[in-house]
Amino acid sequence: MGLIFTFSPELEKIHVSIRTKPFLFRHSKQIFKKRTVVNGFIELFIKAFLRDHSYIAGYFQIISVTIMATIVIPPLWLKGIIIVSTLGMLYLWLNNG
Secondary structure (H helix, E strand, O other), rough: OOOHHHHHOOOOOOOOOOHHHHHHOOOOOOOOOOOOHHHHHHHHHHHHHHHHHHHHHHHHHHHHHHHEEEHHHHHHHHHHHHHHHHHHHHHHHHHHO
16 A cells, blocks of 8 residues: 555645654743633634744745745736735635634
């Protein structure tokens, strides 16, 4: 089975990481003093986002492509479309997470 999964390019290979102590928030405590459902969700999102390198890499990739596109493309109306679509995509990404 392992050879089949290794040599088949059509299958998505998920990287399984070994759980170690996180670099950030090692001795994790509460970020917010007031404990509400919204604050708990925000705290969970912040800690998960900062601990997982793939989230940070994806965010910086989206931001860097947008910045380069706004610098390179000359017409202002295209820059506006790119910025608005990027903000919309980030809004959807953050709401679906």
